Every structure is written in C-alpha cells, then in structure tokens.
Amino acid sequence: MAEGSVIGAGTVVSGHVRGQGSLEISGRVEGDVSVTGNVVIGSAGRVRGNISGAELRVSGQVQGDLRGTVAVLLEAGARVAGDISAPRVGIAPGALARGHVQTDGEPAPAAARISPAAARPAAPPARPAAPAPAKLEPRPAPAPVKVEAKAPPVPAKFEAKGPLPPPPKLAPPKPELRKPEPPRVAPAPSQAEFTPVRPLKPEPRRPPPPVVPVLSKGTKAKKKKTQE
Amino acid sequence: MAGTVIGEGLTIEGDISGDEEIVIHGNLRGRLTTTDAVTVGGTAVVGADITGASLSVAGQVTGDVTASERVDIQAGGKLVGDIKAARFTIADGASFKGNVDMEV
Numbered sequence: 001m002a003e004g005s006v007i008g009a010g011t012v013v014s015g016h017v018r019g020q021g022s023l024e025i026s027g028r029v030e031g032d033v034s035v036t037g038n039v040v041i042g043s044a045g046r047v048r049g050n051i052s053g054a055e056l057r058v059s060g061q062v063q064g065d066l067r068g069t070v071a072v073l074l075e076a077g078a079r080v081a082g083d084i085s086a087p088r089v090g091i092a093p094g095a096l097a098r099g100h101v102q103t104d105g106e107p108a109p110a111a112a113r114i115s116p117a118a119a120r121p122a123a124p125p126a127r128p129a130a131p132a133p134a135k136l137e138p139r140p141a142p143a144p145v146k147v148e149a150k151a152p153p154v155p156a157k158f159e160a161k162g163p164l165p166p167p168p169k170l171a172p173p174k175p176e177l178r179k180p181e182p183p184r185v186a187p188a189p190s191q192a193e194f195t196p197v198r199p200l201k202p203e204p205r206r207p208p209p210p211v212v213p214v215l216s217k218g219t220k221a222k223k224k225k226t227q228e
Numbered sequence: 229m230a231g232t233v234i235g236e237g238l239t240i241e242g243d244i245s246g247d248e249e250i251v252i253h254g255n256l257r258g259r260l261t262t263t264d265a266v267t268v269g270g271t272a273v274v275g276a277d278i279t280g281a282s283l284s285v286a287g288q289v290t291g292d293v294t295a296s297e298r299v300d301i302q303a304g305g306k307l308v309g310d311i312k313a314a315r316f317t318i319a320d321g322a323s324f325k326g327n328v329d330m331e332v
Binding site for chain 1: 231233234235237238239240241242243244245246247248249250254255258262
C-alpha cells in the first residue's frame, strides 16, 4: 500500500526523505526529498533541499531545485528559489520563482515513474545544451551594432564644428594659435614614428592614428575656447 | 489525523522533531523527537532514538526510548534498546531486549 505520507505543520525533518508513494509537506524539511509519487507542499510548508517526484504542487517555500517527471505547479503564494524542470511547468499568478525554469522531455508516462533515477540523468544534459546557444547568439550581435553606430557620428561632429565657427570671428587668432600648435602636433607624428614599437603588439590600434588630425581640430576648439 | 505520517515505502534518514503526533509505517534512521505520541506501525522499521509523550510499537524499533507517559509494545512488535518511561507494557507475542527504567 503506497500510502501517502504527511509531514505535519509542527514537524521538522532534518535529513533526506525518499521512497515510494506520495508526500504532503506542511512542516519543514531540511534535506532532499525524492519520491516516486506526487509531492504537495502546503502553504505552511518549507523545504530547503532539492525535490523530485512525479507531480510537484507547491504552495509554500522551497529553497532548492524542483524536478518533476510529470509536472511542477507553483500555486499562488509559493516562493521558490531554485531551478525548475518538468515536462509541464505551471506558475500561477502570485507565485514567486527565482531560478532557471525549463520544460523539457516528454511526460514520460510509466517509465519515468517506475525508475525516476533513470529519468534524471537523461534530463540534466538538456538544460545546458538548449539555453547556452540561445544566450550566446544574441549577445555578440548587439555589440558590433553599437560600435558602428557610435563611430561615424563622432567624426561628423568634429568636421561640422571645425569649419563653421572658425571663419567669422576666429579667423585672425588662428595663425597665432597655429604657431604654438606645431610643438603639440609634433609629438603626434613622433608618436607615429615610435608607434611601430607599440603597434607591433596591438595591430588593431593602428586605425586610430588617422583620427589624430581630427582630434587636432578638437584641440583647436579648445584653443578657441581659451581665447574666448 | 495524525500530524505527521511516514507512509510505507518512504525512508527518512535524519532527524525528525516536532510537537505533534507522529505515525511511522515506513523506515526511519536517525532520531525522533516530539512532545506528542509516537506510533510505530507494523510495517515500520525504525533505527532511531525516540523521545515522546508515549510510544506504541507494532513494528521494529532499534534505539533508546524516552517517554514522559508510557511505552507499549504490541503483539508482533519488536524493540531493542533501553526504555525510560513511567509506564511500560509488553503484550503477549512481543519481543523486547534492553533495560527498563520506570523512574521508581
């Protein structure tokens, strides 16, 4: 007789619970729970440990992974911190879940129930396989898009600012300022000459040098500001 | 209904503590502490020290028992361990091995 087991509200179990039959937890369990039947965790039930069973119906608190060979159902008021995996997963409004949730496998009818141990090893490999590629693909894509979008506007702004303001008011001061520039610009080419030493290691940094003249325009802007 | 029921086929390895009645039809290895009655069914196999208000044994128990009220070993029941209780009965057909302290 696979009589149902009950852990009452006033009972605390510190250790592993496993076996056949269904289990209702209204008290506290500090340890893993593994049964072949259904598991019901009442609203007052608290479990700290992994739970596996056929159908898990949670209304209480669980700190651990939930694995159901048939289903995992979180009722309103349930609080789960851990991974959830089952062919059918239900999270009702009012239930809190934090962790990885996966609906995997088929509702393995008889085989999974008879030998839950056999069903477990088959399922876990599915977790890392499915989610991993999904996460990796979207991440690299957005990165280059941002870089391209940012790069072009920068030179456009420098070019636009440079020519427009200088002609009217700042025309005379330019020559005076250009004299001091050479010493400042000089270091730039010197860097370019010396740069070979640096670029040898990081070649991808070479493209920036052509931008240097653009930056020099920016330096002009700074000088203008100082003049103003 | 009893507060806590360990059904047949269920195994608990660890401690059970509480303040309500506990009925065991399955297996328990560890320790059992409650302030209420403890019933060990005919199919139960318990390897644990038991502390409770009363204890009724119809299955197998190995461990020391401390009961604030009474301990009863039913016919067919088997208990190996020391018993400390104010009242203690052994039914005809029960087996028992251990010391008894009835707090005389």
